[in-house]
Structures are given as C-alpha cells and as structure tokens.
Amino acid sequence: MRFRNLKKWKNLKNLEGLLFFAQRMEELLFDYSLDTYKPLALNAPFLCQETLELISDIDKSIIDSANLKHVLEELTWSLQNDNIAKSLLDVDIERYILDSEETKLSEKEIRLEVLSKTLSPSRYLKRCYELLSSSVKDVKKTEIDTYSKTLITTLTNIGINKQYLYNKILDFFFLGDSPNISSVDQIDDFLNAIAPRIHEFDIFFISSSLINSVADSIKAFKIGMHKELPEELREYALNQNFIAKNNEIYVEIKNVNAFDSYSARKIADIRLDNLSDLFTLFYHKKQISWKEETLIRQCYSDELVIIGSPKNSMEKGFDLKPAKASKQLNLLIENFSFRKNSFEKFNRIVDFHGISVNNDIIENQLLNIWISLETITPSQTGNAKIKNVVSSAIPFIVTNYITRLIERFTADLFRWNKFTAKNILRKLPDTKGDAIYIKVLKLLGIEDNESIRKELYDSLGDFHLLRYRTFQLSKVLKSPKKVIELIDSHEKKVSWQIRRIYRTRNLIVHSGRTPKYIHTLVENGHDYLDQLLFEVIKLSCNDYEIESFEQVFELVKIRYHKYKRALSDIEKFDGDNIVSLLNYT
Template structure:
C-alpha cells in the first residue's frame, strides 16, 4: 500500500469515496500486495462458469465427482457474500445451487445454466459499475472495498492484463496532467476504458536468426518474417529505438492478435512464438529460437494506438523477498543450523528447493503451476485412508493458520511505516505496553483501543487523505474487538485457502490431461507459491530453531501441534469473555491476551 501524490486532485469531502477507490485499486493491482488484499481468483459469475465446466469434465470422466461439492460450496458462499450478485438474482442462491449429492448432474447443470445467464459477466460488470458509482458517490467505504475487488476480478477474468489495469489506474488517478480529478462524474470516463471489447493487434518482435529455418512453418501461426522493417512500423521503430542491434536479429510480425489491451496482446503473440519454438525443439535440440524482451504492439482497429511493451514481471517474482544482506544471513543460518539429518527428508527438501528454482527460471505459467504442485506433493508426507488432496490440504493448513494474523499485522506495520515512519513511531511510543514489547505487539495494543481514544483520534488525524490506510486500521480494529470476530476472520481465511488449494490441484490436472489454461492461472501460481514458501520457512524454523526437528514428518506434526495450541488459546479467550462481549478490563491486558496470535 502506497500513498500517492494527490497533485491531480482538487480535494474536497465529496471526493473522499473516489480517492478511497483509487487507493484501493492501486493496492489490488500492485504486484507485492498481500494475498488477502488482492483480487480473488474467481467471483460469482466465473465460479458459476467453473462449476459448469467441472460438471462437463465429470460427465466426460476427466475428473472425480467428489470435486464438485467444494466448488458448489464456494459458489454458494460467493453469491451470498456478493451484494451485486444477490441484486441480479430472481430467487435465493439455494434455488440455483443444488448441493445435495442425490440430485442428478443434469439437474444441477440445468439450474447452473440459468444462474450463469443471470450472472452473465457483461451483465454483472454493468451492474458492478453502477453499484460502485453509487457507493463512491456516497462514500460507503465497506461497499467500495468489496465492489472494487469484484470489479478487478471480473476484468482480469475477461482477459485484461493486470499490468494494463494497474497502469491505467495510476495514469488516470495519480500521474500526468491531462485532467484534474474534480468530480465523481469522472468515474464514468474511467469505467469506459473497460468495456470488455476485444481489439485486433499486430506485434513486432526482434528474433534470433534461427527463426529463418522454420520460415515455411510460420504462416500457420499467422507470423511473418521480414528482413526489413514493415512499412507501417517504420516511424514506430525510430520512436521506440527498436532498430536491430546487429545482424543476429530478424523482424518478426505476429498478425491478427485478438486481445483486450496491448499487454494482453503481447502475451497472446508471445504464446504463438513459444508454441513454434517448442515444436521446433522436438526436431532440433542444440539451440532455441529467442527474442528481445521488448516488443512493439499496434492496435489495428479503431484508434491505432501503439506501445512499446516490456516483458511483464514473472508471476513467481511477485513473492515477498528479503533484502540481499538479510537473505544471505538467513542462508548462512540455514546452512549452519539445519538439523534435518534424515536422508530421505533432506533429499526431499533439496528436491523442492530445486523445483522452486525451476519455477522462478521458467516463465511459462503452465509449467510453473505444475512444478509448484509437484513441489507441494513432494514435501508433504503420505497419509493412508484419505485422498491425496485432502491430505495435502490438512498438511498445508497449520502453516497457513498460525502465520495468518502475524502476516496481517506485519503488513499493517509495513504500510504505516511506508506512509510516515516517524509519525507512527511517535504514536507507538505513547502506547501503554510492557517494556520489551515489539512494534507488532504495540500495534496490536493500538488496534484494541476504543475508537474514541485520544491516541486513535491522533492517528486518524495524522493519516489525513490516506483513506485506505485509515479504513484498513479501522477494519482490523473491528476484527480484534471480539474473540468471535477473530475466530470468524481466521475461519474465513481457512475456507478460502482450502478452496484455492483444491483449485490449484484441479487446474494442475487439467493442464496435464487437457492442456487447459484458465484466465486466473497467475493468481493460482501466486497463491501456490505463497503456500509453498510458508511451509518451507516453517520447516526451516522448526529445524534451525529450538525444536531441531530431524525429519519432515516431525516438522508437519509440530505444525499440527502449534495449530491445536493456537485454536485452544482462541477458544479459551472466547470462554473467558462472557457472552462474547468486547474484550474488557485494561487496554494492556486486552492486548496481552491477544499476543499469542503473533507467535510462530
């Protein structure tokens, strides 16, 4: 979360909702946002499409019927928690979503087909824009937060690239001097950029001369090899400094590319070159066709706009990284203290580290997802009397649960420090905490203060026009106000992680067996990478720390014990609070009661 310059804004209270929306979009589309604050992989319209595809795969015996119940549960939850979807329905979600196993698949498909028509993505997007406008005009931040997430999820699943959405958001709301943001009515100008209409593009590459060997095959891919710059590209080549660096390059034009934006067009065109290269490598193994990272993309229809498009950031590069110095120290600590002496466990750990490295170096997303899943399968122990996917979910979950609250608080502190480190430190010094409490414990202590406390008023006043950060702090303070709210917060996260792990598993199987490539695959890779990292770091902590575990089985059992302990402390906290009232007694004891949430 970043606080952007507001020099484009003619600030006044009527624009608070619009500014909050712009700040939330910036966060949603930023590469390094915490997964909890990113767009969902799917929302109600696309979950319905997924359920229908899954029924078809079950009928064609591509996938087990048991997978359907999880998708139907997620679809029902999504519809019931989506105000836009509920307003589009003619009847309650339970009419359309038949979860009973005794109901024939044909009847389930019939009802879902009607739900699909009701929540048709274009219809949903139109209503989403209308509801967003109304919520922004009236500065209803909770609704703006929810609608903005569904808005971006919908656009990404339509086929817009996240890079295009991110750049469009920054250009419209924060960069340049093309227009002042002085009215909520400008929101319609922004919305008009995303009408989900495909355009026709041409993409110019600089490719290694090996491409000439397959000159007779390129026509099948709508690719043209030329020694000279195509005439209608000549001025652009000069504008973007796209001349050949030497004689070891050829101009290659990919024609008739259908996409929603320039960045998406690059990906479609590059996929064609990838396919051609892979086919060629079946017959020639010594070298591969390669190309420059930068390409020129021209829209051939309507406005004829062009762009120099760089290689997008790899999906695996979007994980959290430590600074180089700290990373090297952690590596040295791992090498010096790693106690996993069991040969099989050590080999598995190394194998997963190898596969993780392959995922980072290979930028083909299908391969990344397959290798990520292989890494997870390699790492987790086998368990009898249960399905593989149920076993994997149960082994991943403890690492995800015991880290969740700490990750949320760490991100909040990072955002507050990024906003104004010195102002926040000044406030933390006034928090009534025990000597030796760290910044995360002090932040938790601050979160449980009453909204009318002078310190909270001071923080909110300091935040001024950073509406998103103020809203985030306020929302989390509501979470930590009651044990039941904390429990629900964690249970919702567990439920979403469960569904996402199963979606990664199904997608991996579809890639292997039917070469499918869903629009949300990048989100799955980001999430799968995050789950794998959490397991790996947890295992390293248990091996290098005071427990000194020597096998993977011990590490997973210890993680399970940690989750049981965590759950019991949360239950005890709830029992100690009569009728689940707001946490009482002194602010110090309120926060101290919650410090177990930050333990690893």
C-alpha cells in the same frame, strides 16, 4: 500500499469516495500486495462457469466427482456474500444449486446453466458499474472496497490484463496527462475507460536469424518476417532503440484481437512459442528466440507502445532484502537439523521451487508448485492426496495469518510516515521493551487505546485507504469472536484455493487445458509453499532441533490446535493475552 502524490486532485474535500477508490484499486492491482488485499481468483459468475466445466469434466472422467461438493460449497458461499449477484437472481439461491448427492448430475447442470445465464459477465459487470459508481458518490467505503475487488476479478476473467488496468489507474488518477480530478462524477469516466472493448493489434518482435529456417512454415501460424519495419514505425522504433542487429529479423503478427496491448502481446507470444516448440521437436541443438521488448501498434489509431515481457508470476512473492536473505541463508546452513533422508527431501523441494522461479511457462510453474506441496506433506494412510495436502497445510497458513496482517500493516504504516508512526506508538501504555509488531497489535486490538488510534486516524489526512485499513483491522482485533470468524473464513478460502490448484494440475496433465486464472493460482500456491518452507526452516533451526518433516507437521498441528483453543478461551483482549495472536514462538 503507498500514499501517492495528489497533485492532479482538486477540491479534495468533496472527493473522499473517489480517492479511496483510486487508492484501493492501486493496491488491488499491485503485484506485491498481500493476498488478502488482492482480487479473488473467481467470483460468482466465473465460479458458476467453473462448476459447469467441472461437471463436463466429470462426465468425461477427467476429474473425480468428489470435487463437485467443494466447488458447489464455494459457489454457494460466494452467492450468499455477493450483493451484485443477489440483485440479479430471480429466485432464492437454493433454487439454483442442488447439492444433494441424490440429485442427478444432469439436473444440477441445467439449474447451473440457468444461473450462468442469469449471472452472465456482461449483466454482472453492468450492475457492478452501477453499484460501484453509486457507492463512490455516496462515500460508502465498505461497499467501494467490496465492489472494487469484484470488479477486478470480473475484468481479468473476461480477459483484460492486470498490468493494463494498473497503468490505467496510475495514468488517470495520479501520474498521467489526463485531466485533473475535480469531480466525483469522473468515476463514470474511468469506468467507461476500462470497459471491455475488443481492439485489433499488430505486434512486432525482433527474432534470432534461426527463424529463417522455418520461413516456409510460418504462414500457418499467421506470422510474417521483414528485414525492415514499415516506414511509419521506423522513427518511433529508432527513438525507443527497437532495432534489429546482427542478422536479426523483424517478426510481425498481424490482426490480433484483444482487449488491450498487454493481452495482445500474450496472444502473439503464445503463437511464437508454439512455433518454437514445434521446431525444437525436429532440431534440438538451438531454439528460435526473440527479444523481450515488443513494438505494438493498435490498428485504426496512431497509438504505438513498447512492451517488455510480463513479470513472472513466481516473482510476485515476498522477498527479503539481499543482506537479510544472506543472513537467513547462513543461519540455515549453520543450524539446519534435519537428518539425512529428510534433508535430501528438503533439497528436492528446494529444487522444484527453483525450477518454478526460473521457468517462464505458467503451466510448468503450477505443476512444480503442486509437486512441491505434495512432496513436503507427510503421507497419511487412508487419506486422499488432496485431502492430505489441505489438512496438512492449513495449520501452517492459519497460525501465520494474523501475524502476516500485522506485519503488512506495520510496513504500510512506516512507509507512509515513519516519524509519525513511531511517535504514536511511543504513547502506548505498558509497551516498553515490546517488539514493534506487538506494539502495533496492541494499538489496534486493545479497547483502551482508542484515543491513540483516533490520533492516528486524524494524522492520516487524505490517506483514506490506510485509515480504512486501520479501522477494519481494529474492529476485528478488538473481538476474540471476530478474530475466530476471520481465521475460519481464511481457512475455508485457502482450502478451496489449494483444491483449485490441484484440479488445475489435473486439467493441465489430463486435458491440456489452462484456465485464465492460472496466474492467480501460481501466486497463491507459491505463497502457501513459502509459508510451509519458512516454518520448516524456523523449527529445524531453533532449540527444538526438529529432524524430519513428520516432526515439523506434527508440531505445527499441535500448535494450531493450541492456538485455536487459546483464542476460544479469551473473552476480551488485554496487554498480556493479545500477544498470543502472533506466531513468534
């Protein structure tokens, strides 16, 4: 989360809802936002489609029928918490979802088909636009937050690229040459600008000369080759240094239908990848390669753009700065206490993690993440593989959750204004000697600090998103009951997501299909794996001197039960017991 320059904004006093929307949308689309503040992988319309696809896969014996229970549970939860979906339903939710084991699969399928038509993406998106526009104009921030989140989920699952949407946000509201922001009615202009519309694109790559060897075959892939670019593109290409050199060839993929240039580039990339992979079947010594930058022309317009290769989904995780990363590596090397067999297993997991980071094929990334999660989890006799991974990973992720929220909030607070943040934290009573994260936790969670929180609210000025986040976190952290509800909800969502990663792994292996939301699964799966690995390293390098994965997982399970039991025993947070929310022991 960052506070951007508001030079394009005029009459800010009347634009609070619109500015909050713009700030929240940027956070939703930013690659390095915390997973809690990113869009969901799926919302009600696409969960419904996923459930129907799952039923079809169960019929074909691709996926085990036991998976249906968890998907129906998630779909029901989504419908119950989605005002857009509920406004479109003709009858109660229970009428559409038949979750009884006695109900025939065919009956469940027909009800879900009706639900899918009722919640078609086009109907859902239209209602989302209406409700979002109204909530922005009425400055209803909780609704803006909810509708913005589901808007991005809907648009990306329809097929619009996240990077394209991120650029649109920056261009329209903060950086571009588009008109100044002076009226709340411009929310409708923006929503219209990002509405799904299919365009036609021509994509040009610069390829190695090896592609000449398949010149007779490329027509089957609808690929053309040129020694020179079309004349109308040459000046732009020259200015952008998009020039073929040393026997390189211009490769053209024409008439690609897509919602945006980034999506078009992805489609063209897949076509070239398929050609290269087939060539490699017959010639192993070299591969057809091409440069990262592509020249893209939107047909029937003068719009030209150079686009590089998309960011690897594995690169979107949290990274330490190089100096701190080096320090942590040295700590690991000097203190890692695993005995031989466990150390070898740890090395294998690190290898799989490294393969995922270095491999740019999204399916391979997900497969290696799943292998890593499965390998790191100690086996339990009698437990299904997926049940074992879920039950073993949850204690790590849940006990870290509040800590991660506080750490991210602290980073956002200090990024906004380090001087003001420090000045406000100094005013907290009885915090001398406390670490910075504990001070922030006490600022947010102790009722008696309301006057200091108010000073922070007043200081935040036009940074409506950070004020909203402060208020929302404080509302939860002041109540042990609400904290328990929050972590229970997170536990449920993580469980569903790990199961989705596993189902997607099975789809790739057994049917060759890849769902559109796989990039979100890789980002989340990578995050879960890193949380497990870092906790393993921490516990093996401290005074516990843990020697095996079995010991780590057992200790974390014990701490997890202790953590939840301690929370349930607290009636009101104070300066002493609130510290138990953080996982720093």
